[in-house]
Amino acid sequence: MNRLILLMTSILFCHLSVAGNTDCGMVNVNRMYVSADRTDLTDHSNTVNLVLEGASCAGVDLAFLSNDHPAYDGILSFLLYAKSTNTKVRVVVNDNQRSNNAREITWVNF
DSSP, rough: HHHHHHHHHHHHHHHHHHEEEEEEEEEOOEEEEEEEEOOOOTTTTEEEEETTTSSSSSSSOOOEETTTTTTTHHHHHHHHHHOOOOOEEEEEEEEEETTTTTEEEEEEOO
16 A cells, blocks of 8 residues: 555656646747846846747747757747748747746747
């Protein structure tokens, strides 16, 4: 019985500690901005922010990525290219909520 309780507890904690991803689908890069260091204590200092208009991920209005993330330069370049060529891009975000209606970008593709 103790082994069963230990097994179930281990499974529960492993499940809770792994963040999932949400595919927001193909979106137009209509509005995006790069934020510098800010003094208003916002969560979006030093980030690229992508407004998700018409995305298929309910409750997520903004996707962001911190400028100290290893993939920041690549994802920023990717988004700028998509914006300049009016190409839709698939945005996948991390399920962990950092602030209201905003999620961290996990990856992007065409």
